[in-house]
Amino acid sequence: MTTVIAFILMFGLLVFVHEFGHYYVAKRTGMLVREFAIGFGPKVFSTVKNETLYTIRLLPMGGYVRVAGEDPEIIDIKPGQHIGLTFNDDGEVNQIIVNNKAKHPDAFVIEVEHIDLDHALTIQGYEINEEEKYSFRVNKKATFIMDEKATQIAPYDRQFASKTVGQRGLQLFAGPLMNFVLTVVIFVILANIQGVPVEDVRIGSVVDNSPAQEAGFQPDDTVIEIEGQSISKWEDFQEIVEASPNEPLEMIVLRDNQQVPLEVTPATVETPEEDIGQVGVTLALEKSFVRTIPYSLEETYRWSTLILTNLGKLVTGQFSIDMLSGPVGIYDATDQVVKTGFMNFLTWTAVLSVNLGIINLLPLPALDGGRLLFVGLEAVRGKPIDPQKEGVVHFVGFALLMLLMIVVTWNDIQRLFL
Structure with a gap:
């Protein structure tokens, strides 16, 4: 668990x-973020806030932010299509009802002649079986209602x-x-x-039953020489040890201000690329x-x-x-x-x-x-x-x-x- x-x-x-x-x-x-999703597949949890649908989905294989305009818009209204309209207090269209207009008896139903929800934000059309032409201004945050599911329109600037x-x-x-x-x-x-790692080659810990423990290494030992070569960086220490599996190495460590000679034979460790040597020590850390x-x-x-x-x-x-x-x-x-x-x-x-x-x-x-x-x-x-x-x-x-x-x-x- x-x-x-x-x-x-x-x-x-x-x-x-x-x-x-x-x-x-x-x-x-200023982009319209339609959905912020964690996961893919069926929704486990969802909530809507400030124009955006937030969801947690079933399959833990990623997530996505769906921005208006990245994909083709969900609803495409054509001339000749019948739609229902509702209005806000300023006379602007705030709902465009595409299906199930019967569930919205107060909606004003028209046959679309021209619609522009990208730039002009206007709808032009005729009342059913009437000849009078109407032109309506659409609110920038108007919503489509299709099968009782609301989707906010996305003007081009969003x-x-x-x-x-x-x-x-x-x-x-x-x-x-x-x-x-x-x-x-x-x-x-x-x-x-x-x-953080110290800047010299000071030993932090020695693994039990490791080649380093058998050779006599102790915490706080500072390696200063390997095979007669001066050592001042942990990377150099690692490189020499890894390149010497099962080969004895003569080292000199500084312990209590005294130089102590030690001999250690790195154990052989298999990796996908090649065998490398390890002695079983970690680099010391300091605050x-x-x-x-x-x-x-x-x-x-x-x-x-x-x-x-x-x-x-x-x-x-x-x-x-x-x-x-x-x-x-x-x-x-x-x-x-x-x-x-x-x-x-x-x-x-x-x-x-x-x-x-x-x-x-x-x-x-x-x-x-x-x-x-x-x-x-x-x-x-x-x-x-x-x-x-x-x-x-x-x-x-x-x-x-x-x-x-x-x-x-x-x-x-x-x-x-x-």
């Missing part, structure tokens, strides 16, 4: 932060396409950006609780408010670089699709991380957040990066791509992503249960 709660909270946080970035910029630039290239690009980029911000914030929290922000930014950059490197290996074939994980695999990994403690769970959340930000910036159809690519092409060409063609590209891309998700999820299930 602990893992279930942790997974739901982590997933909800990652998706909420990402979608909030899209939502916030959309609202600030639609995604009406905004500048910069505003649209920022709205698309804001989601991944918020994931990077979340990662930095989590590392700041961790740094304030645990401390340093000044270094908290730089450390958090460095960790975010380090994990971003690692994820991009692995993505590159996936493209070049060094990693196979079988190594990818979907929701099932992430849940299993979360279960293992939760057992190791809250701090590791926070680190895991930070890593998944930066991973989500990077994945969404990939220039693939249906992802934020793919849509940013179309906005960039518009900026270069000086005119937008045909919306229908762009829509087809994103639809096909989304279908392929869903297919990939199914394959990855099946692989996760096989690893767990078969």
Whole structure:
């Protein structure tokens, strides 16, 4: 049960932060946000506030912010169609009833001759079986009523396409950006609780029954030399140890201002790429408010670089699709991380957040990066791509992503249960 709660909270946080970035910029630039959704599929919870429908949906596979104009509008009224109208105190149309007009006996029913809900916000038509022509002004926040379901109209100035290239690009980029911000914030929290790594090679802890313990390493030892080579950075220490599995290494550590010679043989650890050496020590941590922000930014950059490197290996074939994980695999990994403690769970959340930000910036159809690519092409060409063609590209891309998700999820299930 602990893992279930942790997974739901982590997933909800990652998706909420990402979608909030899209939502916030959309609202600030005057776009009509129709829906803010966490998850996909059937609605579990929904509420409407300030023009926006907020929903939690059944399938924990992402989320979305639906902005007016990104997709074809839900209701398209044609000349000759019969509609019912109701009015506000200023005589403006505030409801357009498309079906079930009998349930609205006070509505004024007309046959539409011309309707413009994008720019002029007018409706022209004739009362049924009458020759007199009417022209009505439509309120900017009027709603369609279809099958007793209300949908607010979206004048062009509230639609995604009406905004500048910069505003649209920022709205698309804001989601991944918020994931990077979340990662930095989590590392700041961790740094304030645990401390930041020291700048020399000082040992923080020694694993029981490890090669380091057998060699006589102790906490607070500072490694200053390996095989006659001076050492001042933890990265250099790691590089030498990892490159020397099952090979004795002569080291000198500084202990109570005394140089102590030690010999340690790194244990061999198998990785997908190659065998590496490990001795079983961790780097010491220290509380340093000044270094908290730089450390958090460095960790975010380090994990971003690692994820991009692995993505590159996936493209070049060094990693196979079988190594990818979907929701099932992430849940299993979360279960293992939760057992190791809250701090590791926070680190895991930070890593998944930066991973989500990077994945969404990939220039693939249906992802934020793919849509940013179309906005960039518009900026270069000086005119937008045909919306229908762009829509087809994103639809096909989304279908392929869903297919990939199914394959990855099946692989996760096989690893767990078969």
